Structure formats: structure tokens, C-alpha cells
Amino acid sequence: MVKAAFLGLGVMGYPMARHLKAKGHDVTVYNRTRAKAEKWVADNGGRLAATPREAAAGQDVVFACVGNDNDLRQVTLGPDGAFDAMGAGALFVDHTTASAGIARELHTAAQGRGFDFLDAPVSGGQAGAENGQLTVMVGGDPAAFDRAHPTIMAFAKAARLLGPSGSGQLAKMMNQICIAGVVQGLAEAIHFGKRAGMDIEAVIEVISKGAAQSWQMENRYKTMNAGKFDFGFAVDWMRKDLSIVLDEARDNGARLPLTALVDQFYADVQAMGGERWDTSSLLARLER
Numbered sequence: 516m517v518k519a520a521f522l523g524l525g526v527m528g529y530p531m532a533r534h535l536k537a538k539g540h541d542v543t544v545y546n547r548t549r550a551k552a553e554k555w556v557a558d559n560g561g562r563l564a565a566t567p568r569e570a571a572a573g574q575d576v577v578f579a580c581v582g583n584d585n586d587l588r589q590v591t592l593g594p595d596g597a598f599d600a601m602g603a604g605a606l607f608v609d610h611t612t613a614s615a616g617i618a619r620e621l622h623t624a625a626q627g628r629g630f631d632f633l634d635a636p637v638s639g640g641q642a643g644a645e646n647g648q649l650t651v652m653v654g655g656d657p658a659a660f661d662r663a664h665p666t667i668m669a670f671a672k673a674a675r676l677l678g679p680s681g682s683g684q685l686a687k688m689m690n691q692i693c694i695a696g697v698v699q700g701l702a703e704a705i706h707f708g709k710r711a712g713m714d715i716e717a718v719i720e721v722i723s724k725g726a727a728q729s730w731q732m733e734n735r736y737k738t739m740n741a742g743k744f745d746f747g748f749a750v751d752w753m754r755k756d757l758s759i760v761l762d763e764a765r766d767n768g769a770r771l772p773l774t775a776l777v778d779q780f781y782a783d784v785q786a787m788g789g790e791r792w793d794t795s796s797l798l799a800r801l802e803r
């Protein structure tokens with residue numbers, strides 16, 4: 516059992532920290548909005564810290580799952596940040612979806628202070644976090660990964676080291692590139708089928724057994740067909756992720772024409788008031 520802190524009790528962090536506690540780890544939580552941390556401790560036990568620095572002091576592992584690069588910088592290197600309190604031999608595991616650049620920057624800063632840093636973004640969404648079934652893509656040093664792996668598995672079904680620092684974030688970018696294209700394709704098929712007067716349920720039941728099958732099709736076609744988008748992975752988050760992807764592509768020379776286009780489609784969804792809608796709301800854009 517390890518002494519762990521969890522920074523950021525949002526949609527993802529709250530249940531991830533709960534799984535850690537349920538596995539018997541000694542968990543301290545920090546959340547910027549204190550009420551959420553108070554509720555977490557009331558629900559799960561454990562200890563509440565007033566700042567990331569206080570949460571991180573004396574821990575074996577410090578986990579974080581906050582919003583973006585700036586938020587991550589704030590909870591690590593900012594005033595009352597975790598890094599100042601972390602001792603030699605400790606480990607910081609970051610589950611935020613952020614840039615590969617900040618992962619490398621924090622890895623270097625951590626090494627300079629004598630502890631390890633892993634970038635470890637997740638896939639599987641809110642349901643994966645609630646069920647402890649996330650997939651974790653990790654970048655960093657093999658020894659640090661081996662130490663973190665058993666603890667990460669408290670909330671994951673799979674975790675894999677994919678290369679040096681930044682590689683977890685690069686893998687997550689590939690994940691988001693795949694999703695952008697697949698969701699637009701599924702939205703166009705449903706839109707087309709409705710216009711053609713087809714029974715969408717019947718068609719999807721058949722084609723989901725063939726080459727058109729996807730996670731998005733299995734898990735989203737029913738809600739898309741019903742025009743329900745008020746749940747799941749928010750369009751605002753997807754645009755944040757795609758902006759990280761497109762910045763990285765500018766640096767490495769990759770051509771991502773479809774991803775760039777779908778990013779603009781999501782800007783249309785935001786303009787429709789869909790900032791917090793699920794990413795499957797690309798269909799709503801076609802049907803407006």
C-alpha cells in the first residue's frame with residue numbers, strides 16, 4: 516500500500532481517487548474548489564489538504580488530473596505547488612490530457628529535484644473512471660513506470676509505457692485524431708440514413724457487425740439517433756485536445772487535414788451553445 520495524494524477531483528479525478536482509497540491506499544486529496552474535496556472525504560474517508568503543496572508532502576506518489584497545461588503548471592510549479600514539497604524518490608503521475616512539451620518540462624524539473632515524473636493521460640471517459648476501467652498511456656522512465664504500475668491499476672484495465680517523457684501525451688493525441696474522424700463519419704452516416712428514410716436502429720445493428728464497427732458506433736449511436744448530447748466528453752475538452760494535436764503537428768510536420776476540419780466543426784458546435792455537449796454532437800451540427 517502506498518501513501519498517495521490526488522490533485523483535481525473533477526469528473527475523472529473524483530472516481531479515480533475513490534478507487535485508490537478502495538484498494539487500501541492512504542489517500543490525501545486536494546481540489547481547488549474545496550467543497551468537492553470535503554464531499555470526497557465525507558464519502559470516502561482519507562485526508563483533505565488545503566494546497567497541492569500540503570497534499571504532496573511526504574507522499575510516495577502524487578497523482579493529478581486537472582484541465583490543461585496552465586492548470587498543470589499551477590498545481591506543480593505554481594505558488595503552493597506540489598513540486599516544492601516532494602521528496603527524493605517520490606513519483607508524480609499526471610493523468611491530465613496536456614501537451615508533450617509540458618510533460619518533458621515537468622519531467623526535467625522533477626529530475627532536478629530528485630523525484631520521477633510520468634505523463635499518463637487516460638482514455639475511457641467518465642464511465643471508465645467510475646468503473647475503474649481506464650486505459651493509461653504512459654511516457655517516462657521504465658523504473659518509474661514499474662513502480663507506478665500496480666497503483667495505477669487501481670483505476671485502470673490497462674497501462675502501458677510507450678516511450679520516454681511526452682510519449683503518453685503523444686499516444687493520447689493519436690487517440691484523439693482517431694476519434695475526430697470516426698465521430699464525423701458516424702454522424703454523417705446517421706444524418707444520411709435519416710434523410711434517406713432508413714430505420715437507423717436496424718441499419719446500425721447490421722453494419723456494427725461488419726467493417727464499419729467502432730466504439731463510437733457501439734456506445735453512441737442510440738443517443739445520437741435520439742438527439743441526446745448532454746453527457747460524456749465535452750466539446751470544450753475535445754477542442755483543447757485538438758489544439759494540442761494541431762500544435763504538435765505543426766512542429767513535427769504531420770499533415771492532419773481531417774482533424775483540422777473536424778476541429779472547426781466543433782467550433783460550430785460551440786457556437787450553437789454546445790460547449791459541454793458530448794463529442795457525438797457533430798450530428799447536431801449537420802441537422803441544425
Ligand code: NAP
Nearest residue numbers: 523524525526527547548581582586589611612640641748
Ligand atoms: P473537470 O471535471 O472539469 O475537472 C477538472 C479538475 O481540475 C477540477 O478538479 C478542477 O478544480 C481542477 N482544476 C482545473 N484548473 C485548475 C487549476 N488551475 N488549479 C487547480 N485545480 C484546477 O475535468 P475532467 O473531465 O475530470 O478532465 C480532467 C482531465 O482529464 C482533462 O485534461 C481532460 O481532457 C482529461 N480527460 C477527460 C475525460 C472525460 O471524459 N471527462 C476523458 C479522458 C481525459 P475545480 O473543481 O476547482 O474546478
